[in-house]
Amino acid sequence: MALRKEHELHKRRLGRNMGVGLLLGAFVVLVLALTMVKVTSNGFKFPQTQSQAGQG
Incomplete structure (x- = not known):
């Protein structure tokens, strides 16, 4: 009291x-959902770094 x-x-x-x-x-959930959709899509590829691009 x-x-x-x-x-x-x-x-x-x-x-x-x-x-x-x-x-x-709600904003945090939206960003998390968009990130998960992008990462789990079939066309997702990690960007190549300078060292990987020179080797291949």
Whole structure:
């Protein structure tokens, strides 16, 4: 039980922080999903480095 009543500003700030947190989480999931789709596709090849390009 709180000693002082929570100010209305804190309630609004909590709602805004939750929204930003959800958007950030959705962005991370989107980037992870796009990365997994790209890596697991059949046409994916790792870029050749300078040392590998000179040997072949």
